[in-house]
Amino acid sequence: KQEVTQIPAALSVPEGENLVLNCSFTDSAIYNLQWFRQDPGKGLTSLLLIQSSQREQTSGRLNASLDKSSGRSTLYIAASQPGDSATYLCAVRYGNKLVFGAGTILRVKS
Amino acid sequence: DTGVSQDPRHKITKRGQNVTFRCDPISEHNRLYWYRQTLGQGPEFLTYFQNEAQLEKSRLLSDRFSAERPKGSFSTLEIQRTEQGDSAMYLCASSFSFGSGANVLTFGAGSRLTVL
Numbered sequence: 001k002q003e004v005t006q007i008p009a010a011l012s013v014p015e016g017e018n019l020v021l022n023c024s025f026t027d028s029a030i031y032n033l034q035w036f037r038q039d040p041g042k043g044l045t046s047l048l049l050i051q052s053s054q055r056e057q058t059s060g061r062l063n064a065s066l067d068k069s070s071g072r073s074t075l076y077i078a079a080s081q082p083g084d085s086a087t088y089l090c091a092v093r094y095g096n097k098l099v100f101g102a103g104t105i106l107r108v109k110s
Numbered sequence: 111d112t113g114v115s116q117d118p119r120h121k122i123t124k125r126g127q128n129v130t131f132r133c134d135p136i137s138e139h140n141r142l143y144w145y146r147q148t149l150g151q152g153p154e155f156l157t158y159f160q161n162e163a164q165l166e167k168s169r170l171l172s173d174r175f176s177a178e179r180p181k182g183s184f185s186t187l188e189i190q191r192t193e194q195g196d197s198a199m200y201l202c203a204s205s206f207s208f209g210s211g212a213n214v215l216t217f218g219a220g221s222r223l224t225v226l
Contacts, residue, residue: 004152026181034191034214043114043201044153044217096166098215100152 002027004092013080014109021075021104023090029067031093035064035075038087038103041091047088048075082109114218116202122145122224123192130188131221135204142185143203143215144177146170153201160207192225199223 003026013019023033032051036044048057048064050073056065058106063076077084091098115134121217123129135142141160145153156175157167161182171177174192189196199222201217 018189036217041222043219044203046216048162049214091152093213096158097155097168098145098153100154102152 004101010105012107023073025071025092034091036089082110116218120222128190133185133202139204141205145201147199197225
């Protein structure tokens with residue numbers, strides 16, 4: 001069964017801290033992996049997409065890595081800000097569908 | 111084009127009633143997806159269309175659920191004889207898929223269903 005797990009389920013940090021969100025997946029036959037952000041009651045915003053042949057992607061203060069052989073991805077957020085507070089979802093693409101983790105709820109305190 | 115639009119944003123209904131959600135994708139996108147998200151969980155795949163053809167359906171999509179994309183543009187998701195367990199956020203996404211391209215999905219804001 002294709003499962004995606006995210007750790008921690010929730011995280012609270014002071015403003016300015018660097019932080020790492022973790023994602024693991026059981027089936028390594030992935031097409032790609034995406035990280036999304038979801039604000040309360042809203043849809044999903046794509047942050048980064050890593051193809052299965054890639055090791056990492058960077059966008060601004062965000063860096064995502066992928067280790068397909070071990071079934072893991074991390075999302076690194078540098079110099080966190082209160083505006084980063086949201087739920088972060090990891091999604092693995094298998095065939096034509098995305099399998100999502102349950103998300104990490106991030107709160108950045110000012 | 112302002113992205114993927116979903117309507118209504120929130121629907122409250124009584125158990126046993128039928129409800130229909132509409133999704134208008136980004137105009138040049140040939141793929142359209144429906145996902146369901148319950149509180150505290152990630153979205154779960156329901157079905158997807160390539161143009162007007164429904165190519166894959168999840169086992170989550172019981173016979174009370176039907177989705178259409180009649181002209182390869184907008185899509186509707188209908189739930190018949192709603193149950194309290196159907197309460198969830200229904201998310202629509204679209205993408206342009208060609209060959210082995212990245213197929214990045216753009217999600218709408220969702221339609222929240224509450225079944226009383």
